[in-house]
Every structure is written in structure tokens, then in C-alpha cells.
Amino acid sequence: MLGIDVYQGDGKRGKYPLKQVPMKAFTESDFVIVKATQGTSYGHEDFFEKTMQAAINAKKLVGCYHYAAGNDPIAEAKFFLKRVKKYIGKAVLALDWERGQNKAWGDKTWCKKFLSHVKKETGISCLLYTGLDGIKQNAGIANQYPLWFAGYPNPKYSGWKVPSFKYNVSPWKAFLIWQYTSSGEKIDRNTTGMTREAWLDLAAVKTNISTKTESDVRKSVISAISKYKGIKEGGETHKYLINVFNNSGLCKRYKMTTKDAWCAMTVSDAFILTSLAGKPGSGALFQCVECSCTKMIELAKKQGIWNEKDSYVPKIGDVILYDWQDPGSGDNKGTPDHVGLVASCDGKTITVLEGNYKNSIGERTIKVNGKNIRGFICPKYKLYSSEDKPEEKKKPEGKLYSGKFPSLPPRGFFQFGDGYLQYRPWATQIRRLQKLVNWIAGTNIKVDGDYGKATIDAVKKAQKLLGVKEDGLFGATTLAKAKSYKK
Known part of the structure; x- marks a missing residue:
């Protein structure tokens, strides 16, 4: 198939496509790709809409493209999708990546970010329009997105006869569309091996x-x-x-x-x-x-x-x-x-x-x-498919311990044989500790205020669940984990 791509570039061209585009080229083309946006503040919406409608009314296959200005790629992608929203699923989408008016030229990640966002939002793999220099910059996404290649064996040529010329577009295996003229005739001419069905497949939204x-x-x-x-x-x-x-x-x-x-x-x-x-x-x-x-x-x-x-x-x-x-x-x-x-x-x-x-x-x-x-x-x-998929059982939200937490002794941890713990006030703190580890570990040790062997064993079980060292020493680390532990 043969086709043209058009844009309202300098504001001097007519707002209706048939005043801007040679009538013969428009009539003879199988597809028309229209510039929709550039950067994040491109005008010419009236031209874009009228050109798209004229092409659709003429039973042409259609496409829309965004010209990269090198701003935030996600912001530019959102701007593009907003303008072409009504054509998504009907028009092939494309990103134009070239040197002119592009402050991100040379950035090897910009196109990937833009194209990934469009695919995430629509399920559509955009065409990447670029020449040999742009191919080198985007080698990392080769064959993930179809290539619309710009290459001109004769820059002055402007006919429909496709030149006999071969380009090495590696690491892409092949280009899907070839723009083979850029002679200043108000349009650029293209060729593709796609059929109408293949074009519509490329444009179609891929449902999850x-x-x-x-x-x-x-x-x-x-x-x-x-x-x-x-x-x-x-x-x-x-x-x-x-x-x-x-x-x-x-x-x-x-x-x-x-x-x-x-x-x-x-x-x-x-x-x-x-x-x-x-x-x-x-x-x-x-x-x-x-x-x-x-x-x-x-x-x-x-x-x-x-x-x-x-x-x-x-x-x-x-x-x-x-x-x-x-x-x-x-x-x-x-x-x-x-x-x-x-x-x-x-x-x-x-x-x-x-x-x-x-x-x-x-x-x-x-x-x-x-x-x-x-x-x-x-x-x-x-x-x-969506049929008969068992619903994921959500794990019940755990609850924090509602009791009182123990205060740590002067040395910073509870330890067996610590004479300081024999003083009566610390028996209260040990009882709080015993209630806490019983709740965490599911043990049932006696709440007696004695930091003995049974308590130490329960502390070790609690420490295992808390993911800390199982040493039986209840200190600041164990206490901090216990305060955030949910059960």
C-alpha cells in the first residue's frame, strides 16, 4: 500500500487538507497519517480534526503521530493520547523521533518511556518513526515497537514509484512503513507491505x-x-x-x-x-x-x-x-x-x-x-480467562498488641540471673513481658514476675516470630519489633 503523512507545520498552510495536500496524491493514497501533537502545547487541533475526517470520509486508512519535543515523555504521551482519544482503535499511532526541535535528541530512554506509557494506557504498540541515527539511539527497544523508517535514496524525488533501494535497519529486522520522499511537496510519501486488515490489526486496542x-x-x-x-x-x-x-x-x-x-x-x-x-x-x-x-x-x-x-x-x-x-x-x-x-x-x-x-x-x-x-x-x-478464577483470599488484617509493654531495665535488656530484677518494681515489668510473649508466641507460661527458664524459652519463640536473634535476651530490638508486630 502507498500513503502520505501530513502536518500543519508553519501556520501558512490551508486549514483544510485538500488546500494543503495535492489532490491527486490525497486521492491516490491508501492511507493518511496526520500530525496530532508536538511537545505538550501544540495547536492546530482544527487542522488535525478536519484532515482526519476528510481521510476517513474518503475511505482511507488513517494514522496519528506525535512529534517528540524532548520534554517529560510521560507528559507528552498524555497530551498525545488526550487529542487522539476518539481515534484510538481506528488509527495507527506513531511517535516521530528526529533531531529538529527535540531537546532530548540522543537520549536512549526517552522513546521507551513514551511508547511504554501509550502501550500501558491503550494496549497498542506505537510505530516509531525515525532515521538511521534514531535507530542507533533506540536499539534497546528494537522489534518491541514497529519501525516507520525515514530514508531517502533521492531527496528530490516525489513520485509514487517506490525506489529500488535497501537499508540496513538493524537491530530491527525490517521496517513496517518506509517514508521514501521528503522533497518539500507539502506531503511525504510512504509505502508498506501491510494489508488493510493488518493495518486495522495494528490500530486495534488489545483488550486485557x-x-x-x-x-x-x-x-x-x-x-x-x-x-x-x-x-x-x-x-x-x-x-x-x-x-x-x-x-x-x-x-x-x-x-x-x-x-x-x-x-x-x-x-x-x-x-x-x-x-x-x-x-x-x-x-x-x-x-x-x-x-x-x-x-x-x-x-x-x-x-x-x-x-x-x-x-x-x-x-x-x-x-x-x-x-x-x-x-x-x-x-x-x-x-x-x-x-x-x-x-x-x-x-x-x-x-x-x-x-x-x-x-x-x-x-x-x-x-x-x-x-x-x-x-x-x-x-x-x-x-x-476471567472464568472460574478463585477469588484470592485476603489475609485478615492483623492487630497490634493491646496490652502494656514492659520498660527495660538499666542494662537495656532482661537477663536471667540479673540481681537487679529481683527488686519488686521489676517484677511488674516482667509480668508485662510474660503477657506479651504469651500473646506473640501463643505460649502459656505462668505470669509470676520471675525471669526464669520458662520465660526465656518463651522469649526465644517470640524472637523467632519477630525475626530477631533468638538469644533469650529481651532488649530494645525485640521490644521495637514487638510493638509493630500484628497478629
């Missing part, structure tokens, strides 16, 4: 999975891929799905291409696109991201979600694997050849959504316990 039912989570996995049914192998959408897989970083042993079988990749993408995939041991719902059916089974076994029984009646969102050499008797334990997602099952017939199906994404039906079933991967969806 804990607010969904198990059924919702299962259906979301199928929906992530079903929208791509009928795509052409080798086409732009196929390339987009390959990039989703490769850029996830969850299967580093092999980089997929358009020439590879892509059934396992499609299944993996369903979980990647719904943010339910993760590395082995990560705790994610699906820790089996692979481009190999055999290795996908190995990972499923390690995660404890592999079901060897061919007769299993699957649920929507389960993963089914096939072996085309299945002899047809007993549980098949051969080498898997193909894999798909269970889109539905009525107890007798399974409908499966598959990538690499007739060079596309399509559906196949197979009988429950039918021939060629190798087995199933059954993610534990229930653990990742």
Missing part, C-alpha cells in the same frame, strides 16, 4: 485477556487468522504474516520465506497476533511457536498440553496435527505433516482453519477420530 471468558479467548485466536482466508501465497498479506512470525523472535532457529511450507507458521501467528504466545517457560498460553510440525509437538509435550488420543473431541482454538501416512488403526504416532486450528466441532465433524491449504488459508473438514489425525495441542485457555 483477563477480562474475557474462555470462549472469548478461544474465538479470538480463530478470528486472528480467519480474516485472511483466501489470501494468495506469495502476496502482500502472506508476506505480512511471515513478518509477524519472523519479527516475534519466538522461533530464532529459522527465518521463514515465501518458499516455505507455512501451516505451522499460520497456527503460531494466530497466538502471536492475539498476544498469547511466548517462549518456553514464559508462562504464556502458547509456548509452541514453530515452523516445524514435529518441533511444535515437542514443545507442546514440554508445556504439558499435548494430547496423543486421535479420538479426542476438540474445542474451538485447539490445534490439530495430521499424518498423511496414518495406517488408520490405533493412535497414530507417526511423523506429522500438517497442522491447523480447530474452528468448530459439533462432536462428529471437525472444521479446521489451515494455512498452506491449496496455496492459501482455507478450511478443511474431518471426522472426529478420523484417519490422518496425529494428535492435538490443547492450550489451557481456562487459565487465561
